[in-house]
Amino acid sequence: MQKLKIAVIGTGNISNVHIKAYLKNPSVELYAFCDIDEEKLKAQGAQYGVTRLYTDEEAMLRELPEIDAVSVCTWNSAHAPCTILALRYGKHVLCEKPMAMNATEARAMIDASKKYGKKLMVGFVRxxxxxxxxxxxxxxxxxxxxxxxxxxxxxxxxxxxxxxxxxxxxxxxxxxxxxxxxxxxxxxxxxxxxxxxxxxxxxxxxxxxxxxxxxxxxxxxxxxxxxxxxxxxxxxxxxxxxxxxxxxxxxxxxxxxxxxxxxxxxxxxxxxxxxxxxxxxxxxxxxxxxxxxxxxxxxxxFEGLFENEINYYVDSILSDRDLSSIAEDGCTLMKILDAIYLSASEKKEILIK
Ligand SMILES: NC(=O)c1ccc[n+]([C@@H]2O[C@H](COP(=O)([O-])OP(=O)(O)OC[C@H]3O[C@@H](n4cnc5c(N)ncnc54)[C@H](O)[C@@H]3O)[C@@H](O)[C@H]2O)c1
Incomplete structure:
Protein backbone atom coordinates (compact mmCIF):
# COMPACT_ATOMS: atom_id res chain seq x y z
CA MET A 1 0.00 0.00 0.00
CA GLN A 2 1.19 3.50 -0.82
CA LYS A 3 2.13 5.54 2.22
CA LEU A 4 0.41 8.84 3.01
CA LYS A 5 2.73 11.74 2.24
CA ILE A 6 2.74 14.16 5.16
CA ALA A 7 3.89 17.78 5.30
CA VAL A 8 4.36 19.76 8.49
CA ILE A 9 3.64 23.49 8.36
CA GLY A 10 5.34 25.29 11.25
CA THR A 11 8.47 23.47 12.42
CA GLY A 12 8.79 24.90 15.93
CA ASN A 13 8.51 23.25 19.30
CA ILE A 14 5.30 21.21 18.99
CA SER A 15 6.18 20.00 15.49
CA ASN A 16 8.73 17.68 17.14
CA VAL A 17 6.06 15.55 18.75
CA HIS A 18 4.01 15.41 15.54
CA ILE A 19 7.10 14.47 13.54
CA LYS A 20 8.24 11.79 16.00
CA ALA A 21 4.76 10.30 16.01
CA TYR A 22 4.58 10.27 12.19
CA LEU A 23 8.00 8.60 12.08
CA LYS A 24 6.62 5.76 14.20
CA ASN A 25 3.54 5.27 12.00
CA PRO A 26 4.23 2.72 9.22
CA SER A 27 1.43 4.10 7.03
CA VAL A 28 3.01 7.51 6.43
CA GLU A 29 6.03 9.09 4.84
CA LEU A 30 7.31 12.34 6.31
CA TYR A 31 7.56 14.25 3.06
CA ALA A 32 8.06 18.00 3.42
CA PHE A 33 8.46 20.81 5.95
CA CYS A 34 7.47 24.47 5.75
CA ASP A 35 8.33 27.34 8.09
CA ILE A 36 8.69 31.06 7.51
CA ASP A 37 11.79 30.92 9.73
CA GLU A 38 14.41 29.49 7.38
CA GLU A 39 16.93 28.74 10.11
CA LYS A 40 14.44 26.69 12.11
CA LEU A 41 13.23 24.99 8.94
CA LYS A 42 16.73 23.89 7.93
CA ALA A 43 17.55 22.70 11.43
CA GLN A 44 14.41 20.54 11.57
CA GLY A 45 15.06 19.27 8.04
CA ALA A 46 18.59 18.23 9.04
CA GLN A 47 17.42 16.67 12.30
CA TYR A 48 14.74 14.53 10.72
CA GLY A 49 16.29 13.93 7.29
CA VAL A 50 13.60 15.82 5.36
CA THR A 51 14.97 17.57 2.28
CA ARG A 52 11.84 19.13 0.75
CA LEU A 53 11.95 22.41 2.64
CA TYR A 54 9.83 25.49 1.95
CA THR A 55 9.50 28.93 3.49
CA ASP A 56 6.20 29.51 1.68
CA GLU A 57 3.28 27.13 2.23
CA GLU A 58 1.59 27.90 -1.10
CA ALA A 59 4.82 27.16 -3.00
CA MET A 60 5.08 23.83 -1.18
CA LEU A 61 1.47 22.88 -1.86
CA ARG A 62 1.72 23.94 -5.51
CA GLU A 63 5.04 22.22 -6.21
CA LEU A 64 4.25 19.03 -4.30
CA PRO A 65 0.71 18.04 -5.36
CA GLU A 66 1.46 14.48 -4.17
CA ILE A 67 1.21 15.56 -0.50
CA ASP A 68 -1.84 13.84 1.05
CA ALA A 69 -2.13 15.49 4.44
CA VAL A 70 -0.58 18.16 6.64
CA SER A 71 -0.09 19.04 10.29
CA VAL A 72 -0.49 22.76 10.97
CA CYS A 73 1.82 23.57 13.89
CA THR A 74 2.19 27.32 13.43
CA TRP A 75 1.39 30.02 15.95
CA ASN A 76 -2.34 30.58 16.35
CA SER A 77 -2.90 33.44 13.88
CA ALA A 78 -1.61 31.26 11.02
CA HIS A 79 -3.86 28.27 11.83
CA ALA A 80 -6.85 29.39 9.77
CA PRO A 81 -4.96 30.73 6.71
CA CYS A 82 -2.63 27.70 6.51
CA THR A 83 -5.48 25.23 7.09
CA ILE A 84 -7.80 26.78 4.52
CA LEU A 85 -4.98 26.95 1.97
CA ALA A 86 -4.06 23.30 2.49
CA LEU A 87 -7.72 22.24 2.22
CA ARG A 88 -8.02 24.30 -0.99
CA TYR A 89 -5.05 22.35 -2.36
CA GLY A 90 -6.88 19.12 -1.53
CA LYS A 91 -5.00 18.07 1.62
CA HIS A 92 -6.38 16.67 4.86
CA VAL A 93 -5.45 18.84 7.85
CA LEU A 94 -4.61 18.21 11.49
CA CYS A 95 -4.51 21.68 13.05
CA GLU A 96 -2.99 22.27 16.48
CA LYS A 97 -5.10 23.74 19.27
CA PRO A 98 -6.57 26.33 19.60
CA MET A 99 -8.34 25.77 16.30
CA ALA A 100 -8.15 29.45 15.36
CA MET A 101 -8.10 33.01 16.71
CA ASN A 102 -11.91 33.09 16.95
CA ALA A 103 -15.10 31.28 15.96
CA THR A 104 -15.46 33.12 12.64
CA GLU A 105 -12.12 31.73 11.48
CA ALA A 106 -13.00 28.28 12.83
CA ARG A 107 -16.28 28.28 10.88
CA ALA A 108 -14.42 29.27 7.68
CA MET A 109 -12.06 26.31 8.22
CA ILE A 110 -15.01 23.91 8.54
CA ASP A 111 -16.65 25.42 5.46
CA ALA A 112 -13.41 24.88 3.50
CA SER A 113 -13.20 21.27 4.72
CA LYS A 114 -16.74 20.66 3.42
CA LYS A 115 -16.20 22.59 0.19
CA TYR A 116 -13.01 20.75 -0.79
CA GLY A 117 -14.11 17.39 0.66
CA LYS A 118 -11.05 16.96 2.88
CA LYS A 119 -10.84 16.02 6.57
CA LEU A 120 -10.13 18.55 9.28
CA MET A 121 -9.09 17.52 12.79
CA VAL A 122 -8.14 19.73 15.74
CA GLY A 123 -5.29 18.59 17.98
CA PHE A 124 -7.21 18.11 21.23
CA VAL A 125 -4.47 15.85 22.50
CA ARG A 126 -5.84 15.50 26.05
CA PHE A 302 2.84 11.67 28.01
CA GLU A 303 4.17 8.32 26.84
CA GLY A 304 2.34 7.63 23.58
CA LEU A 305 -0.01 10.60 23.99
CA PHE A 306 0.73 12.40 20.73
CA GLU A 307 1.20 9.09 18.94
CA ASN A 308 -2.42 8.25 19.84
CA GLU A 309 -3.58 11.56 18.33
CA ILE A 310 -1.49 11.23 15.16
CA ASN A 311 -2.45 7.57 14.69
CA TYR A 312 -6.13 8.52 15.05
CA TYR A 313 -5.70 11.19 12.36
CA VAL A 314 -3.87 8.83 9.98
CA ASP A 315 -6.35 5.98 10.61
CA SER A 316 -9.23 8.39 9.99
CA ILE A 317 -7.82 9.33 6.60
CA LEU A 318 -7.17 5.72 5.67
CA SER A 319 -10.44 4.34 7.00
CA ASP A 320 -12.74 7.17 5.98
CA ARG A 321 -13.71 7.82 9.63
CA ASP A 322 -15.63 11.08 9.92
CA LEU A 323 -13.75 13.79 11.84
CA SER A 324 -16.29 16.56 11.47
CA SER A 325 -17.49 16.38 15.08
CA ILE A 326 -13.96 17.19 16.33
CA ALA A 327 -13.79 20.22 14.03
CA GLU A 328 -17.27 21.28 15.22
CA ASP A 329 -16.06 20.92 18.83
CA GLY A 330 -13.09 23.13 17.93
CA CYS A 331 -15.47 25.77 16.63
CA THR A 332 -17.72 25.47 19.70
CA LEU A 333 -14.66 25.97 21.87
CA MET A 334 -13.76 29.12 19.96
CA LYS A 335 -17.33 30.39 20.52
CA ILE A 336 -16.86 29.80 24.26
CA LEU A 337 -13.50 31.63 24.26
CA ASP A 338 -14.88 34.54 22.20
CA ALA A 339 -17.73 34.87 24.70
CA ILE A 340 -15.38 34.73 27.71
CA TYR A 341 -13.18 37.49 26.30
CA LEU A 342 -16.28 39.56 25.46
CA SER A 343 -17.77 38.95 28.90
CA ALA A 344 -14.49 40.05 30.48
CA SER A 345 -14.43 43.29 28.52
CA GLU A 346 -18.16 44.06 28.91
CA LYS A 347 -18.27 42.81 32.53
CA LYS A 348 -21.52 40.92 32.02
CA GLU A 349 -22.86 37.49 31.10
CA ILE A 350 -22.73 36.77 27.36
CA LEU A 351 -25.27 34.55 25.62
CA ILE A 352 -23.89 32.16 23.01
CA LYS A 353 -26.01 31.62 19.89
N1 LIG B 1 -1.10 20.22 21.97
C1 LIG B 1 -0.26 20.75 22.83
O1 LIG B 1 -0.10 20.30 23.96
C2 LIG B 1 0.53 21.95 22.39
C3 LIG B 1 1.70 22.29 23.07
C4 LIG B 1 2.43 23.38 22.61
C5 LIG B 1 1.96 24.13 21.54
N2 LIG B 1 0.80 23.79 20.92
C6 LIG B 1 0.27 24.59 19.81
O2 LIG B 1 1.15 24.40 18.69
C7 LIG B 1 1.26 25.60 17.95
C8 LIG B 1 2.73 25.97 17.82
O3 LIG B 1 3.29 26.15 19.11
P1 LIG B 1 4.87 26.02 19.31
O4 LIG B 1 5.09 25.96 20.78
O5 LIG B 1 5.40 24.93 18.46
O6 LIG B 1 5.36 27.43 18.75
P2 LIG B 1 6.75 27.75 18.05
O7 LIG B 1 6.91 29.21 18.07
O8 LIG B 1 7.83 26.91 18.64
O9 LIG B 1 6.54 27.26 16.53
C9 LIG B 1 5.64 27.88 15.67
C10 LIG B 1 6.29 27.94 14.30
O10 LIG B 1 5.33 28.36 13.34
C11 LIG B 1 6.05 29.09 12.35
N3 LIG B 1 5.11 29.84 11.52
C12 LIG B 1 4.34 30.90 11.84
N4 LIG B 1 3.57 31.28 10.82
C13 LIG B 1 3.86 30.43 9.79
C14 LIG B 1 3.38 30.29 8.46
N5 LIG B 1 2.46 31.11 7.96
N6 LIG B 1 3.89 29.32 7.72
C15 LIG B 1 4.84 28.47 8.19
N7 LIG B 1 5.33 28.54 9.45
C16 LIG B 1 4.83 29.51 10.24
C17 LIG B 1 7.01 29.94 13.16
O11 LIG B 1 8.08 30.46 12.41
C18 LIG B 1 7.47 28.94 14.23
O12 LIG B 1 8.63 28.25 13.83
C19 LIG B 1 0.42 26.63 18.70
O13 LIG B 1 -0.82 26.76 18.10
C20 LIG B 1 0.28 26.07 20.10
O14 LIG B 1 -0.91 26.46 20.73
C21 LIG B 1 0.10 22.71 21.32
Whole structure:
Protein backbone atom coordinates (compact mmCIF):
# COMPACT_ATOMS: atom_id res chain seq x y z
CA MET A 1 0.00 0.00 0.00
CA GLN A 2 1.19 3.50 -0.82
CA LYS A 3 2.13 5.54 2.22
CA LEU A 4 0.41 8.84 3.01
CA LYS A 5 2.73 11.74 2.24
CA ILE A 6 2.74 14.16 5.16
CA ALA A 7 3.89 17.78 5.30
CA VAL A 8 4.36 19.76 8.49
CA ILE A 9 3.64 23.49 8.36
CA GLY A 10 5.34 25.29 11.25
CA THR A 11 8.47 23.47 12.42
CA GLY A 12 8.79 24.90 15.93
CA ASN A 13 8.51 23.25 19.30
CA ILE A 14 5.30 21.21 18.99
CA SER A 15 6.18 20.00 15.49
CA ASN A 16 8.73 17.68 17.14
CA VAL A 17 6.06 15.55 18.75
CA HIS A 18 4.01 15.41 15.54
CA ILE A 19 7.10 14.47 13.54
CA LYS A 20 8.24 11.79 16.00
CA ALA A 21 4.76 10.30 16.01
CA TYR A 22 4.58 10.27 12.19
CA LEU A 23 8.00 8.60 12.08
CA LYS A 24 6.62 5.76 14.20
CA ASN A 25 3.54 5.27 12.00
CA PRO A 26 4.23 2.72 9.22
CA SER A 27 1.43 4.10 7.03
CA VAL A 28 3.01 7.51 6.43
CA GLU A 29 6.03 9.09 4.84
CA LEU A 30 7.31 12.34 6.31
CA TYR A 31 7.56 14.25 3.06
CA ALA A 32 8.06 18.00 3.42
CA PHE A 33 8.46 20.81 5.95
CA CYS A 34 7.47 24.47 5.75
CA ASP A 35 8.33 27.34 8.09
CA ILE A 36 8.69 31.06 7.51
CA ASP A 37 11.79 30.92 9.73
CA GLU A 38 14.41 29.49 7.38
CA GLU A 39 16.93 28.74 10.11
CA LYS A 40 14.44 26.69 12.11
CA LEU A 41 13.23 24.99 8.94
CA LYS A 42 16.73 23.89 7.93
CA ALA A 43 17.55 22.70 11.43
CA GLN A 44 14.41 20.54 11.57
CA GLY A 45 15.06 19.27 8.04
CA ALA A 46 18.59 18.23 9.04
CA GLN A 47 17.42 16.67 12.30
CA TYR A 48 14.74 14.53 10.72
CA GLY A 49 16.29 13.93 7.29
CA VAL A 50 13.60 15.82 5.36
CA THR A 51 14.97 17.57 2.28
CA ARG A 52 11.84 19.13 0.75
CA LEU A 53 11.95 22.41 2.64
CA TYR A 54 9.83 25.49 1.95
CA THR A 55 9.50 28.93 3.49
CA ASP A 56 6.20 29.51 1.68
CA GLU A 57 3.28 27.13 2.23
CA GLU A 58 1.59 27.90 -1.10
CA ALA A 59 4.82 27.16 -3.00
CA MET A 60 5.08 23.83 -1.18
CA LEU A 61 1.47 22.88 -1.86
CA ARG A 62 1.72 23.94 -5.51
CA GLU A 63 5.04 22.22 -6.21
CA LEU A 64 4.25 19.03 -4.30
CA PRO A 65 0.71 18.04 -5.36
CA GLU A 66 1.46 14.48 -4.17
CA ILE A 67 1.21 15.56 -0.50
CA ASP A 68 -1.84 13.84 1.05
CA ALA A 69 -2.13 15.49 4.44
CA VAL A 70 -0.58 18.16 6.64
CA SER A 71 -0.09 19.04 10.29
CA VAL A 72 -0.49 22.76 10.97
CA CYS A 73 1.82 23.57 13.89
CA THR A 74 2.19 27.32 13.43
CA TRP A 75 1.39 30.02 15.95
CA ASN A 76 -2.34 30.58 16.35
CA SER A 77 -2.90 33.44 13.88
CA ALA A 78 -1.61 31.26 11.02
CA HIS A 79 -3.86 28.27 11.83
CA ALA A 80 -6.85 29.39 9.77
CA PRO A 81 -4.96 30.73 6.71
CA CYS A 82 -2.63 27.70 6.51
CA THR A 83 -5.48 25.23 7.09
CA ILE A 84 -7.80 26.78 4.52
CA LEU A 85 -4.98 26.95 1.97
CA ALA A 86 -4.06 23.30 2.49
CA LEU A 87 -7.72 22.24 2.22
CA ARG A 88 -8.02 24.30 -0.99
CA TYR A 89 -5.05 22.35 -2.36
CA GLY A 90 -6.88 19.12 -1.53
CA LYS A 91 -5.00 18.07 1.62
CA HIS A 92 -6.38 16.67 4.86
CA VAL A 93 -5.45 18.84 7.85
CA LEU A 94 -4.61 18.21 11.49
CA CYS A 95 -4.51 21.68 13.05
CA GLU A 96 -2.99 22.27 16.48
CA LYS A 97 -5.10 23.74 19.27
CA PRO A 98 -6.57 26.33 19.60
CA MET A 99 -8.34 25.77 16.30
CA ALA A 100 -8.15 29.45 15.36
CA MET A 101 -8.10 33.01 16.71
CA ASN A 102 -11.91 33.09 16.95
CA ALA A 103 -15.10 31.28 15.96
CA THR A 104 -15.46 33.12 12.64
CA GLU A 105 -12.12 31.73 11.48
CA ALA A 106 -13.00 28.28 12.83
CA ARG A 107 -16.28 28.28 10.88
CA ALA A 108 -14.42 29.27 7.68
CA MET A 109 -12.06 26.31 8.22
CA ILE A 110 -15.01 23.91 8.54
CA ASP A 111 -16.65 25.42 5.46
CA ALA A 112 -13.41 24.88 3.50
CA SER A 113 -13.20 21.27 4.72
CA LYS A 114 -16.74 20.66 3.42
CA LYS A 115 -16.20 22.59 0.19
CA TYR A 116 -13.01 20.75 -0.79
CA GLY A 117 -14.11 17.39 0.66
CA LYS A 118 -11.05 16.96 2.88
CA LYS A 119 -10.84 16.02 6.57
CA LEU A 120 -10.13 18.55 9.28
CA MET A 121 -9.09 17.52 12.79
CA VAL A 122 -8.14 19.73 15.74
CA GLY A 123 -5.29 18.59 17.98
CA PHE A 124 -7.21 18.11 21.23
CA VAL A 125 -4.47 15.85 22.50
CA ARG A 126 -5.84 15.50 26.05
CA UNK A 127 -8.74 13.45 24.66
CA UNK A 128 -6.16 10.79 23.79
CA UNK A 129 -4.71 10.52 27.31
CA UNK A 130 -4.92 7.40 29.47
CA UNK A 131 -6.66 9.47 32.17
CA UNK A 132 -9.39 10.52 29.72
CA UNK A 133 -9.91 6.91 28.63
CA UNK A 134 -10.24 5.68 32.23
CA UNK A 135 -12.65 8.49 33.14
CA UNK A 136 -14.75 7.83 30.06
CA UNK A 137 -15.01 4.15 30.99
CA UNK A 138 -16.45 5.08 34.40
CA UNK A 139 -18.80 7.71 32.93
CA UNK A 140 -20.08 5.32 30.26
CA UNK A 141 -20.70 2.63 32.89
CA UNK A 142 -22.99 5.14 34.65
CA UNK A 143 -20.82 5.59 37.75
CA UNK A 144 -21.16 9.37 37.74
CA UNK A 145 -24.84 9.60 36.77
CA UNK A 146 -25.81 13.00 35.33
CA UNK A 147 -22.77 15.30 35.35
CA UNK A 148 -24.08 18.72 36.40
CA UNK A 149 -20.88 20.54 37.37
CA UNK A 150 -17.22 20.42 36.38
CA UNK A 151 -14.28 22.35 37.72
CA UNK A 152 -11.06 22.80 35.74
CA UNK A 153 -7.82 24.62 36.35
CA UNK A 154 -4.59 25.04 34.44
CA UNK A 155 -2.56 27.41 36.57
CA UNK A 156 1.07 28.40 36.33
CA UNK A 157 2.75 30.49 39.00
CA UNK A 158 5.41 31.88 36.61
CA UNK A 159 5.02 30.50 33.14
CA UNK A 160 4.50 32.63 30.05
CA UNK A 161 6.44 30.97 27.23
CA UNK A 162 7.18 34.43 25.74
CA UNK A 163 7.64 34.92 21.97
CA UNK A 164 4.30 34.94 20.16
CA UNK A 165 2.46 33.45 23.19
CA UNK A 166 2.46 36.89 24.83
CA UNK A 167 1.66 38.75 21.60
CA UNK A 168 -2.13 38.99 21.23
CA UNK A 169 -1.94 39.65 17.48
CA UNK A 170 -0.41 36.18 16.94
CA UNK A 171 -1.87 34.23 19.89
CA UNK A 172 -5.39 35.66 20.16
CA UNK A 173 -5.01 35.78 23.95
CA UNK A 174 -3.08 34.46 26.92
CA UNK A 175 -3.50 31.44 29.21
CA UNK A 176 -7.19 31.07 28.40
CA UNK A 177 -6.64 30.37 24.70
CA UNK A 178 -3.35 28.56 25.28
CA UNK A 179 -3.96 26.43 28.39
CA UNK A 180 -7.67 26.79 29.14
CA UNK A 181 -8.47 25.27 25.76
CA UNK A 182 -7.08 21.89 26.86
CA UNK A 183 -9.13 21.59 30.02
CA UNK A 184 -12.36 23.15 28.70
CA UNK A 185 -12.33 20.75 25.77
CA UNK A 186 -11.54 17.68 27.86
CA UNK A 187 -14.18 18.49 30.49
CA UNK A 188 -16.84 19.22 27.86
CA UNK A 189 -15.89 16.03 25.97
CA UNK A 190 -16.22 13.97 29.18
CA UNK A 191 -19.55 15.68 29.95
CA UNK A 192 -20.87 14.35 26.64
CA UNK A 193 -20.41 17.51 24.53
CA UNK A 194 -23.27 19.71 25.77
CA UNK A 195 -24.01 22.92 23.86
CA UNK A 196 -22.82 26.12 25.59
CA UNK A 197 -25.53 28.75 26.05
CA UNK A 198 -23.81 31.47 28.08
CA UNK A 199 -20.62 32.43 29.87
CA UNK A 200 -19.55 34.80 32.59
CA UNK A 201 -15.84 35.48 32.42
CA UNK A 202 -13.13 37.75 33.72
CA UNK A 203 -9.55 38.27 32.63
CA UNK A 204 -6.76 40.03 34.50
CA UNK A 205 -3.36 41.49 33.87
CA UNK A 206 -2.40 42.44 37.42
CA UNK A 207 0.99 40.73 37.56
CA UNK A 208 2.03 40.92 33.93
CA UNK A 209 4.84 38.77 32.67
CA UNK A 210 7.02 39.16 35.80
CA UNK A 211 10.39 38.74 34.10
CA UNK A 212 12.41 40.26 36.95
CA UNK A 213 12.54 37.39 39.48
CA UNK A 214 16.04 36.84 40.89
CA UNK A 215 15.61 33.06 40.89
CA UNK A 216 15.51 32.06 37.23
CA UNK A 217 14.60 28.51 38.30
CA UNK A 218 11.28 29.93 39.56
CA UNK A 219 9.98 30.02 35.98
CA UNK A 220 8.34 26.86 34.65
CA UNK A 221 8.84 28.45 31.23
CA UNK A 222 10.14 31.88 30.27
CA UNK A 223 10.55 33.99 27.13
CA UNK A 224 13.16 36.61 26.31
CA UNK A 225 13.26 39.96 28.08
CA UNK A 226 12.27 41.81 24.91
CA UNK A 227 9.19 39.65 24.19
CA UNK A 228 5.85 41.48 24.22
CA UNK A 229 3.13 40.80 26.78
CA UNK A 230 -0.20 42.07 25.49
CA UNK A 231 -2.39 39.22 26.77
CA UNK A 232 -4.15 38.44 30.06
CA UNK A 233 -2.05 36.81 32.79
CA UNK A 234 -5.09 35.03 34.29
CA UNK A 235 -8.63 34.18 33.23
CA UNK A 236 -11.62 32.66 34.97
CA UNK A 237 -15.08 31.78 33.68
CA UNK A 238 -18.31 29.92 34.29
CA UNK A 239 -19.76 28.24 31.20
CA UNK A 240 -23.44 27.25 31.24
CA UNK A 241 -24.72 24.48 28.94
CA UNK A 242 -28.12 23.73 27.43
CA UNK A 243 -28.63 20.73 29.76
CA UNK A 244 -28.21 22.95 32.84
CA UNK A 245 -24.66 21.79 33.57
CA UNK A 246 -21.99 24.36 34.42
CA UNK A 247 -18.22 24.24 33.87
CA UNK A 248 -15.77 26.47 35.66
CA UNK A 249 -12.30 27.21 34.31
CA UNK A 250 -9.26 29.02 35.66
CA UNK A 251 -6.07 29.47 33.63
CA UNK A 252 -2.96 31.51 34.34
CA UNK A 253 0.54 32.23 33.11
CA UNK A 254 1.31 34.16 36.30
CA UNK A 255 -0.56 33.93 39.59
CA UNK A 256 0.33 34.07 43.29
CA UNK A 257 -0.16 30.39 44.06
CA UNK A 258 2.14 27.88 45.77
CA UNK A 259 2.78 25.71 42.75
CA UNK A 260 1.57 25.03 39.22
CA UNK A 261 -1.62 23.01 39.15
CA UNK A 262 -3.88 21.37 36.62
CA UNK A 263 -7.13 19.74 37.66
CA UNK A 264 -10.28 18.36 36.12
CA UNK A 265 -13.09 17.45 38.50
CA UNK A 266 -16.50 16.19 37.45
CA UNK A 267 -19.53 16.11 39.73
CA UNK A 268 -22.51 13.91 38.92
CA UNK A 269 -25.71 12.73 40.57
CA UNK A 270 -24.18 9.32 41.38
CA UNK A 271 -20.50 10.09 41.78
CA UNK A 272 -17.69 12.58 41.40
CA UNK A 273 -14.36 12.04 39.67
CA UNK A 274 -10.98 13.73 39.83
CA UNK A 275 -8.45 13.08 37.07
CA UNK A 276 -5.25 14.22 38.76
CA UNK A 277 -2.83 13.52 40.31
CA UNK A 278 -4.44 10.06 39.96
CA UNK A 279 -7.98 9.10 38.98
CA UNK A 280 -10.33 8.95 41.98
CA UNK A 281 -14.05 8.32 42.17
CA UNK A 282 -16.17 9.53 45.07
CA UNK A 283 -19.51 7.82 45.51
CA UNK A 284 -21.83 5.92 47.87
CA UNK A 285 -22.12 2.21 48.49
CA UNK A 286 -24.45 0.47 51.00
CA UNK A 287 -25.19 3.90 52.52
CA UNK A 288 -21.48 4.57 53.08
CA UNK A 289 -19.38 7.19 51.35
CA UNK A 290 -16.63 5.44 49.42
CA UNK A 291 -13.55 6.62 47.56
CA UNK A 292 -12.41 4.44 44.67
CA UNK A 293 -8.78 4.30 43.54
CA UNK A 294 -7.43 2.21 40.69
CA UNK A 295 -4.91 -0.52 41.35
CA UNK A 296 -2.84 0.75 38.41
CA UNK A 297 -1.20 4.04 37.37
CA UNK A 298 -3.86 6.50 36.22
CA UNK A 299 -2.03 9.85 36.12
CA UNK A 300 -1.82 11.45 32.68
CA UNK A 301 1.14 9.88 30.90
CA PHE A 302 2.84 11.67 28.01
CA GLU A 303 4.17 8.32 26.84
CA GLY A 304 2.34 7.63 23.58
CA LEU A 305 -0.01 10.60 23.99
CA PHE A 306 0.73 12.40 20.73
CA GLU A 307 1.20 9.09 18.94
CA ASN A 308 -2.42 8.25 19.84
CA GLU A 309 -3.58 11.56 18.33
CA ILE A 310 -1.49 11.23 15.16
CA ASN A 311 -2.45 7.57 14.69
CA TYR A 312 -6.13 8.52 15.05
CA TYR A 313 -5.70 11.19 12.36
CA VAL A 314 -3.87 8.83 9.98
CA ASP A 315 -6.35 5.98 10.61
CA SER A 316 -9.23 8.39 9.99
CA ILE A 317 -7.82 9.33 6.60
CA LEU A 318 -7.17 5.72 5.67
CA SER A 319 -10.44 4.34 7.00
CA ASP A 320 -12.74 7.17 5.98
CA ARG A 321 -13.71 7.82 9.63
CA ASP A 322 -15.63 11.08 9.92
CA LEU A 323 -13.75 13.79 11.84
CA SER A 324 -16.29 16.56 11.47
CA SER A 325 -17.49 16.38 15.08
CA ILE A 326 -13.96 17.19 16.33
CA ALA A 327 -13.79 20.22 14.03
CA GLU A 328 -17.27 21.28 15.22
CA ASP A 329 -16.06 20.92 18.83
CA GLY A 330 -13.09 23.13 17.93
CA CYS A 331 -15.47 25.77 16.63
CA THR A 332 -17.72 25.47 19.70
CA LEU A 333 -14.66 25.97 21.87
CA MET A 334 -13.76 29.12 19.96
CA LYS A 335 -17.33 30.39 20.52
CA ILE A 336 -16.86 29.80 24.26
CA LEU A 337 -13.50 31.63 24.26
CA ASP A 338 -14.88 34.54 22.20
CA ALA A 339 -17.73 34.87 24.70
CA ILE A 340 -15.38 34.73 27.71
CA TYR A 341 -13.18 37.49 26.30
CA LEU A 342 -16.28 39.56 25.46
CA SER A 343 -17.77 38.95 28.90
CA ALA A 344 -14.49 40.05 30.48
CA SER A 345 -14.43 43.29 28.52
CA GLU A 346 -18.16 44.06 28.91
CA LYS A 347 -18.27 42.81 32.53
CA LYS A 348 -21.52 40.92 32.02
CA GLU A 349 -22.86 37.49 31.10
CA ILE A 350 -22.73 36.77 27.36
CA LEU A 351 -25.27 34.55 25.62
CA ILE A 352 -23.89 32.16 23.01
CA LYS A 353 -26.01 31.62 19.89
N1 LIG B 1 -1.10 20.22 21.97
C1 LIG B 1 -0.26 20.75 22.83
O1 LIG B 1 -0.10 20.30 23.96
C2 LIG B 1 0.53 21.95 22.39
C3 LIG B 1 1.70 22.29 23.07
C4 LIG B 1 2.43 23.38 22.61
C5 LIG B 1 1.96 24.13 21.54
N2 LIG B 1 0.80 23.79 20.92
C6 LIG B 1 0.27 24.59 19.81
O2 LIG B 1 1.15 24.40 18.69
C7 LIG B 1 1.26 25.60 17.95
C8 LIG B 1 2.73 25.97 17.82
O3 LIG B 1 3.29 26.15 19.11
P1 LIG B 1 4.87 26.02 19.31
O4 LIG B 1 5.09 25.96 20.78
O5 LIG B 1 5.40 24.93 18.46
O6 LIG B 1 5.36 27.43 18.75
P2 LIG B 1 6.75 27.75 18.05
O7 LIG B 1 6.91 29.21 18.07
O8 LIG B 1 7.83 26.91 18.64
O9 LIG B 1 6.54 27.26 16.53
C9 LIG B 1 5.64 27.88 15.67
C10 LIG B 1 6.29 27.94 14.30
O10 LIG B 1 5.33 28.36 13.34
C11 LIG B 1 6.05 29.09 12.35
N3 LIG B 1 5.11 29.84 11.52
C12 LIG B 1 4.34 30.90 11.84
N4 LIG B 1 3.57 31.28 10.82
C13 LIG B 1 3.86 30.43 9.79
C14 LIG B 1 3.38 30.29 8.46
N5 LIG B 1 2.46 31.11 7.96
N6 LIG B 1 3.89 29.32 7.72
C15 LIG B 1 4.84 28.47 8.19
N7 LIG B 1 5.33 28.54 9.45
C16 LIG B 1 4.83 29.51 10.24
C17 LIG B 1 7.01 29.94 13.16
O11 LIG B 1 8.08 30.46 12.41
C18 LIG B 1 7.47 28.94 14.23
O12 LIG B 1 8.63 28.25 13.83
C19 LIG B 1 0.42 26.63 18.70
O13 LIG B 1 -0.82 26.76 18.10
C20 LIG B 1 0.28 26.07 20.10
O14 LIG B 1 -0.91 26.46 20.73
C21 LIG B 1 0.10 22.71 21.32
Missing amino acids: RFGNDAAITKDFIEAGNLGEIYYAKTTYLRRNGCPGGWFGDKSRSGGGPLIDLGVHVIDLARYLMGGPTPVSVYGATFNCIGERKYLRDKAAYSIRGKDEDPFTVEDMATALIRFDNGAVLSVEASFNLHIKKDTGTIELFGSKGGAKLSPEFELYTEMNDYLVDVNLNMPSALS
